[in-house]
Amino acid sequence: LVLCSKGVPQTVATLGLESFLHEAGCKLVFYLHRVARGVSLSTTCLLSGFQAIKLCPSISRWMDLHIRSPKCIVFSCFLCWVLHFMVNIPIAMYVAGPTNSKNMSMFFVYRYCSSHLSGILFSVTAVIYTFTDGLCLALMLCTSISMVLVLHRHKQRVQHIHSSRLSPRTSHETRATHTILILVSMFVSFHALASILSYWITQLQNPSQWLRGISVLVASGFPT
Numbered sequence: 001l002v003l004c005s006k007g008v009p010q011t012v013a014t015l016g017l018e019s020f021l022h023e024a025g026c027k028l029v030f031y032l033h034r035v036a037r038g039v040s041l042s043t044t045c046l047l048s049g050f051q052a053i054k055l056c057p058s059i060s061r062w063m064d065l066h067i068r069s070p071k072c073i074v075f076s077c078f079l080c081w082v083l084h085f086m087v088n089i090p091i092a093m094y095v096a097g098p099t100n101s102k103n104m105s106m107f108f109v110y111r112y113c114s115s116h117l118s119g120i121l122f123s124v125t126a127v128i129y130t131f132t133d134g135l136c137l138a139l140m141l142c143t144s145i146s147m148v149l150v151l152h153r154h155k156q157r158v159q160h161i162h163s164s165r166l167s168p169r170t171s172h173e174t175r176a177t178h179t180i181l182i183l184v185s186m187f188v189s190f191h192a193l194a195s196i197l198s199y200w201i202t203q204l205q206n207p208s209q210w211l212r213g214i215s216v217l218v219a220s221g222f223p224t
Helices: 004-012 023-055 057-062 070-086 087-095 104-110 119-157 159-164 172-203 209-219
Strands: none
Touching: 004 023, 004 209, 023 070, 023 087, 023 119, 023 172, 070 087, 070 209, 087 119, 119 159, 172 209
């Protein structure tokens, strides 16, 4: 959803067809993109959180009956969808077609759609999105760090078992740690950079083509 709702319209606009979406199409594309992006962030954090709980003995003992239930995971994912469907309702209110813009600078930002968002409403929505994104990034960092520490301690405990083996293979703990670090590095880097670029573009009167292209590319990086 993230790739289709952002990449396809941007590619079509880059090819020269900038007024191919009507007002309803613009609302749907932008709404789906924001919802899908938020769900992508939230479910990745959920995945990291459930993994951290499963790895940490002190937490998993008293949450064992609840967290291991598939119903809990399904309910959490469902809650993510509902939350982002509600939070992103303002998107459908202020996005308009390419010819109905009251703010031409926003038309140049989106290229194929426009916006009639006021300064106050823009500030409020920006704070909400920044808070939710920042919360997800912070949770992802905390759970990933806790998993790396647990794996490191476990590796130290079983070091004598690994050292007695003749095979020089990398331990399971090391491979898991590398996977976690790669995931969290990509997650934080792509989303933080995409947020910075998006804010920078909204502050410019007429952002350049390459800046808009880089912003879309970075925003599509982690989902890809």
